[in-house]
Amino acid sequence: MSTDAQEPQALSDGAELDDDQVEVTEPLEGWRAVVTPGRVLIGFGAFLLIALAPFATGHFTGVHVTTLHAIASVAVLAIAAVQRRYGLGGFALFILVLSLLWRFELGLSDEYMAHLIVVASVFSILASSLNMSVGYTGLMSLSHAGFMGVGAYAFAILTTETLNPPPGAEVFSLPYWPSIVVAGLVASVVAFIVSPILRLRGHFFVLATVTVMLSLSQVILAWRWMTNGSLAIREVPRPVIFGYSFDTAEKFMLFSIPVAIICIFIIRQLVESPYGRVLTTIRANPPVAESIGKNVGFVRLRVYVITAFFAGVAGAVYVSYVSVAAHSQYLVEFSTFLLIMVVLGGSGRWLGAVLGALAYVTISEVVRYVPELTEWVHSYISLFPVIPGEKTGGITTMTWGALLFFLMLFRPQGIIGRYRLE
Amino acid sequence: METFIQIGINALSLGAIYALLSLGFAVIYNTVRIFHVLHGAAFLIAGYATWWLAQEQGLPIYLAASIAVILAGASGIFMELAIYRRLRSRGAGFLVSFLGSLAALFFFEGFLLTLARTTARLPRPGGPLPTFNLQIEALDIDLFVKWHSVNTIILVAILVVAVTLFFRYTKWGRMIRAIASNPDLAVAVGINASQVYLMVFVLGSTLAGIGGVMQTYEGGVIPNVGIRLAITAAGGVIIGGIGSMPGAVVGGLALGLAQTIASYYFGGNWAIPAGFILLLLVILFRPYGLLGTREHRELRRLL
Numbered sequence: 001m002s003t004d005a006q007e008p009q010a011l012s013d014g015a016e017l018d019d020d021q022v023e024v025t026e027p028l029e030g031w032r033a034v035v036t037p038g039r040v041l042i043g044f045g046a047f048l049l050i051a052l053a054p055f056a057t058g059h060f061t062g063v064h065v066t067t068l069h070a071i072a073s074v075a076v077l078a079i080a081a082v083q084r085r086y087g088l089g090g091f092a093l094f095i096l097v098l099s100l101l102w103r104f105e106l107g108l109s110d111e112y113m114a115h116l117i118v119v120a121s122v123f124s125i126l127a128s129s130l131n132m133s134v135g136y137t138g139l140m141s142l143s144h145a146g147f148m149g150v151g152a153y154a155f156a157i158l159t160t161e162t163l164n165p166p167p168g169a170e171v172f173s174l175p176y177w178p179s180i181v182v183a184g185l186v187a188s189v190v191a192f193i194v195s196p197i198l199r200l201r202g203h204f205f206v207l208a209t210v211t212v213m214l215s216l217s218q219v220i221l222a223w224r225w226m227t228n229g230s231l232a233i234r235e236v237p238r239p240v241i242f243g244y245s246f247d248t249a250e251k252f253m254l255f256s257i258p259v260a261i262i263c264i265f266i267i268r269q270l271v272e273s274p275y276g277r278v279l280t281t282i283r284a285n286p287p288v289a290e291s292i293g294k295n296v297g298f299v300r301l302r303v304y305v306i307t308a309f310f311a312g313v314a315g316a317v318y319v320s321y322v323s324v325a326a327h328s329q330y331l332v333e334f335s336t337f338l339l340i341m342v343v344l345g346g347s348g349r350w351l352g353a354v355l356g357a358l359a360y361v362t363i364s365e366v367v368r369y370v371p372e373l374t375e376w377v378h379s380y381i382s383l384f385p386v387i388p389g390e391k392t393g394g395i396t397t398m399t400w401g402a403l404l405f406f407l408m409l410f411r412p413q414g415i416i417g418r419y420r421l422e
Numbered sequence: 423m424e425t426f427i428q429i430g431i432n433a434l435s436l437g438a439i440y441a442l443l444s445l446g447f448a449v450i451y452n453t454v455r456i457f458h459v460l461h462g463a464a465f466l467i468a469g470y471a472t473w474w475l476a477q478e479q480g481l482p483i484y485l486a487a488s489i490a491v492i493l494a495g496a497s498g499i500f501m502e503l504a505i506y507r508r509l510r511s512r513g514a515g516f517l518v519s520f521l522g523s524l525a526a527l528f529f530f531e532g533f534l535l536t537l538a539r540t541t542a543r544l545p546r547p548g549g550p551l552p553t554f555n556l557q558i559e560a561l562d563i564d565l566f567v568k569w570h571s572v573n574t575i576i577l578v579a580i581l582v583v584a585v586t587l588f589f590r591y592t593k594w595g596r597m598i599r600a601i602a603s604n605p606d607l608a609v610a611v612g613i614n615a616s617q618v619y620l621m622v623f624v625l626g627s628t629l630a631g632i633g634g635v636m637q638t639y640e641g642g643v644i645p646n647v648g649i650r651l652a653i654t655a656a657g658g659v660i661i662g663g664i665g666s667m668p669g670a671v672v673g674g675l676a677l678g679l680a681q682t683i684a685s686y687y688f689g690g691n692w693a694i695p696a697g698f699i700l701l702l703l704v705i706l707f708r709p710y711g712l713l714g715t716r717e718h719r720e721l722r723r724l725l
Contacts, residue, residue: 140517140520194702196702196705196706197702197705199705199709200705202516203457203516203520203656204660204664206457206520207457207653207656207657207660208701208702208705210649210653211653211657211697211698211701212698214650214653214694214698215694215695215697215698218691218692218693218694218695219695221691222688222689222691222692222695332649332650333528333646333649336524336528339521343521387536391535391536393535394532394533394534394535394536394537394645395532395536396532397528397529397531397532397535398528398529398532398533398535398536399532400525400528400532401525401526401527401528401529401530401531401532402525402529403525404521404522404524404525404528405505405522405525405526405529407525408509408514408518408521408522408525409508409509409512409522412514412518421515421517421518421521
């Protein structure tokens with residue numbers, strides 16, 4: 001924090017900043033350069049996937065997940081300590097403590113742990129694609145949950161047969177796997193339609209994206225014969241491969257994690273390539289990008305459409321998991337939560353968004369226990385107010401508001417952010 | 423004809439509320455250059471204070487409304503001192519200020535969700551508002567109009583005139599305009615920017631608070647409405663023209679008109695998309711706003 005206080009002016013000029021490596025004077029050498037926390041996490045993800053496959057039929061228990069969680073956290077913690085990347089180290093410590101708490105204090109069931117992993121994987125896709133637009137290109141978009149909703153509804157409409165179309169309307173029907181891609185494409189098309197807002201800059205682009213978000217969720221509600229309005233589309237199918245149905249959370253995990261890894265890998269390849277450096281240039285200094293012959297408007301349009309595609313895919317996976325396409329899941333509040341994930345994890349780092357999504361799921365789970373906590377305190381100090389269980393939504397919103405505010409105040413670059421937000 | 427007059431009256435009374443919110447937003451935005459999403463919180467404070475004082479504490483509605491407006495204005499002081507000044511002292515640019523503002527609004531909405539119920543709170547006995555019969559024989563018009571709509575329209579017209587006069591003829595108004603047009607020069611000639619910022623926040627939040635009281639009296643207030651109204655206010659500013667006070671009022675009225683027409687012909691759910699389409703059309707064909715001038719277009723390129 002000492003460096004933050006000394007030169008806020010120099011840092012706010014869009015300068016590249018690696019806060020955690022400021023103190024490292026020489027480039028890392030030997031094994032430290034090879035074994036990075038990011039690679040350990042990826043390796044851990046692959047390991048988890050392979051190791052858990054045999055257990056998918058019901059033999060795998062939450063203890064395994066906690067153990068693996070703990071091992072990975074300790075590994076990342078050790079490497080982060082050696083490399084003096086304190087932000088990441090703090091995060092690993094946080095995950096370690098929480099995973100132990102989860103298992104031994106809160107006593108979550110295996111089914112529930114699997115549910116959290118599925119949700120986290122979907123959120124990782126969303127946060128990664130939003131990071132490509134916010135963290136790399138500087139398009140501060142609050143319309144992402146809207147594109148997720150479009151993808152989810154497109155998928156639900158394409159695959160579900162329980163809808164009642166009006167007489168004369170065509171009944172759409174597609175098999176499961178193409179529908180996921182089509183859902184992403186539909187979201188892209190919607191992003192292309194609203195793309196005139198990309199002409200705006202700064203505050204007014206943010207405003208326009210919020211308006212897009214509000215409009216999309218209202219259209220979903222209002223377009224009744226297509227989307228069932230507030231009645232929601234029910235019984236959206238789960239995927240089936242060669243007769244193997246991913247019908248429980250523990251099995252669905254084996255579907256959602258690979259999809260997440262594929263999506264995040266594609267996004268990573270995009271943003272860590274020369275193309276990604278063009279995006280970073282556009283964020284930091286559009287005139288420079290223009291002067292080296294890049295069509296800034298077209299690149300921004302492409303980024304907006306590509307990120308909408310991934311949001312649509314994530315929406316399709318999510319709606320397939322919860323099996324209900326309900327309008328109330330795709331509101332502007334959720335868009336803000338996605339933005340918080342990106343900012344919390346660290347904008348401009350592809351891994352940051354994944355960390356942000358994991359942190360989001362973890363912290364939200366902890367917040368769910370606040371009512372119980374107040375009851376516990378109340379039993380000792382009777383003056384302490386008890387928050388009833390149905391107020392959890394309000395508590396969650398409050399927590400995230402406070403967290404985002406203090407993040408903006410004290411660490412605008414998030415956990416492992418590459419640069420400080422302006 | 424009857425239909426058009428009815429739509430016109432509804433649009434004016436809805437647009438008047440939006441115009442008030444947009445005017446408050448414009449006052450703050452033009453001076454401080456902060457995308458003040460927390461504007462919705464002033465609206466919520468006024469709405470909930472009116473409800474609590476009038477329904478729970480049994481105060482007369484005029485007293486409750488006055489206290490609520492004063493509270494909303496005081497919340498402006500809190501916003502500036504506790505949130506924006508703190509962010510500014512850490513060198514926050516537009517993104518960080520915006521996210522900080524959004525976070526504070528989230529915190530406040532969560533607080534209300536925890537404290538209050540999600541159902542609408544009405545600061546008056548239920549049932550429809552009193553109406554009067556508007557009959558014009560020559561045009562074959564026979565309508566029932568809410569007194570509340572008429573009051574809202576008259577009140578907002580008075581307030582708009584008052585704010586315009588305030589900006590044109592008082593010392594404080596001139597100081598605010600000086601800061602708005604050239605902050606460095608204004609500070610150099612000895613204007614205290616911190617005081618002006620406080621003043622601007624009080625003024626903007628009071629306007630939002632009055633809008634909150636009027637809207638709440640008619641339809642009640644729920645916690646989630648804050649961000650939508652803040653965005654509507656900002657949309658009115660864009661439609662009217664950035665940097666122009668009359669533009670903000672016209673933008674708010676235009677939004678009200680578009681939403682009323684869409685609700686009448688397609689149903690209430692299409693109101694927000696209609697506002698978006700209006701915003702999109704303005705951005706496409708007149709990017710500097712309905713009342714904006716080239717000067718403001720230059721201003722927008724800087725943003």
